[in-house]
Amino acid sequence: MRKEGGVVLATERYGSAQSWKYLEKDGVIERRRDGREGETRSHSVVGFFKSVFLPQGYPDSVSDDYLQYQFWDTLQAFSSSLSGTLATQASLKGVGVGNQEATVAAATVTWLLRDGTGMLGRILFAWQKGTKLDSEAKKWRLFADVLNDIAMFMEILAPYFPTCFTLIVCTAGIFKSIVGVAGGATRAALTVHQARRDNMADISAKDGSQETLVNLAGLLVSLILIPLVTDNPVLTVSLFFLFTILHLFANYKAVRSVVMETFNEARLSIVLLRYLKDKQIFSPSQANQTEPVFLEFGKMTPIKLGVRLQDVVQSPEELSLALKENNMPFLLGIRNGCVYVCLGPEASVCDEIRAVCQALWLSDMLSHPTSREHVCPASEQQSLWKMVHESYKLMDANFDPFLKGVEAAGWDIKRTLLDWDEWRVEWKAKSS
Structure with a gap:
């Protein structure tokens, strides 16, 4: 490849900040920077301040925000x-x-x-x-x-x-x-x-x-x-x-x-509830713009993740109800106006996301009195377990396409920022 002043033998760049070329001229290799001389001097000053105050490789080495x-x-x-x-x-x-x-x-x-x-x-x-x-x-x-x-x-x-x-x-x-x-x-x-x-x-x-x-x-x-x-x-x-x-x-x-691509409870709630409403998947940018940045108190039914088994069930009958229609490595229960999630030791990150999705749906239902009246006819405790069972059916039908959709939208599903406690429980189904 021939350019003015010689034949271009190779090119190199320093991240996105500098671009150089090697020219053969009169049997000698000459290294020359792309751009006019005035631009080169300007770039050298800017480059100095970048090297002092910005991370190496900026902007490729940092997030877009x-x-x-x-x-x-x-x-x-x-x-x-x-x-x-x-x-x-x-x-x-x-x-x-x-x-x-x-x-x-x-x-x-x-x-x-x-x-x-x-x-x-x-x-x-x-x-x-x-x-x-x-x-x-x-x-x-x-x-x-x-x-x-x-x-x-x-x-x-x-x-x-x-x-x-x-x-x-x-x-x-x-x-x-x-x-x-x-x-x-x-x-x-x-x-x-x-x-x-x-x-x-x-x-x-x-x-x-x-x-x-x-x-x-x-x-x-x-x-x-x-x-x-x-x-x-x-x-x-x-x-x-x-x-x-x-x-x-x-x-x-x-x-x-700040646009974070990992799910915490607030961002997952925004994306999930929008998907259940109209099958639309929010991108990380859209969800982060909607995410609340002020501390909130008492707006939603609280969710406790990674709790002890006794927080979810307190009798063999309740354990049977918790295991009903459930083949997942987690248990959900509602007690004292709070949604509890008990996690098994073999649960994967996707299992954790699904468990929180079910908990968020239950929290949303409990936080809206009209919805709760619709699903709670007779016994309070029985109706709550009925809601838990409905959450499993809902996720069985929606979670796989939801997970594929969020991954395609740019979300990182290999790790999360969900606030799990350290309790892990192995349970056995009640024998007949």
Whole structure:
């Protein structure tokens, strides 16, 4: 192949960022970059910043939503940095910086109490909610940022309530410790989603570089703000609310931009109920746009996955009912307004998805009184078991085409983010 200036012997590229060609000219191999000289200089500058702040192989090495998420995440980090400056100034003023009557011992005790209560809060929150941070990463990510703004607002107000100052800053310290656990854990979960070449460490490191650059910019702006807000509580609170609105808006846009291809309970519910309604399969992008990103309480009948056998059945008769028309490696039951799923040790990922599909259908039926009245004529317990049996028939008819449809739509069915507990039960049918 002959080009102007010589014969092209080979071409090479560096990901999608650079393209080079090797030319034979006068018996010598010459390496030349594709593109005009001006473009080359421009690309070299852009390439330098990409290599410093973006993962190697970008954009091929990350998920499609990476750039949009990082843009909003950067904006929220900048606004949070400025809000944090206002809160830190208020905290220092509250412990006595600039006050000749304040003692070092009193300020130290206050600081130690704040840090101590924060440590306890961190441990307790990780114990109670650690398993939820993978399956509901978007919700807890947004929750952490809202809680962080509340904690900073408390720190700004604390100096104006000197009698309750220690209590307020300790409470804010607990909130911030929860933010640290939830924010760090959900950041890790999102990094797993973004990494497409097993490059989690690189993505995490470059995210740290981006955050450091943003914090440096926030520091420079803070140097201008501090003289303006000192001894001016009205301006302090006004700027804090301005930065908080920007922070929350950017966080909402950030979590909304994430498109996860794995099923959690919310995304599976959206896709399944739409399929049962009109046989339409939502793509990951469509389902993620519909997925709720705020924590919800009491809207749906709760579902407990991977429970003990006694949570599902409490008598041999109930075990017989649970095994009726059931040849799957899981058992379902409804008790005390909750759907329980008991899983066998041999269950595959597809079995887990099907079990949750049945549980979601039962939860949806129980959450709509009109539907429940239609299927519950006489005995409450018998009617509930009748609903369980109907769920098996429904999935027998619909699950295989549903599973093929979601796989064709781009969903990853080899793994899930469903919140299973660790109980696994082997049961035997009651002998005649």
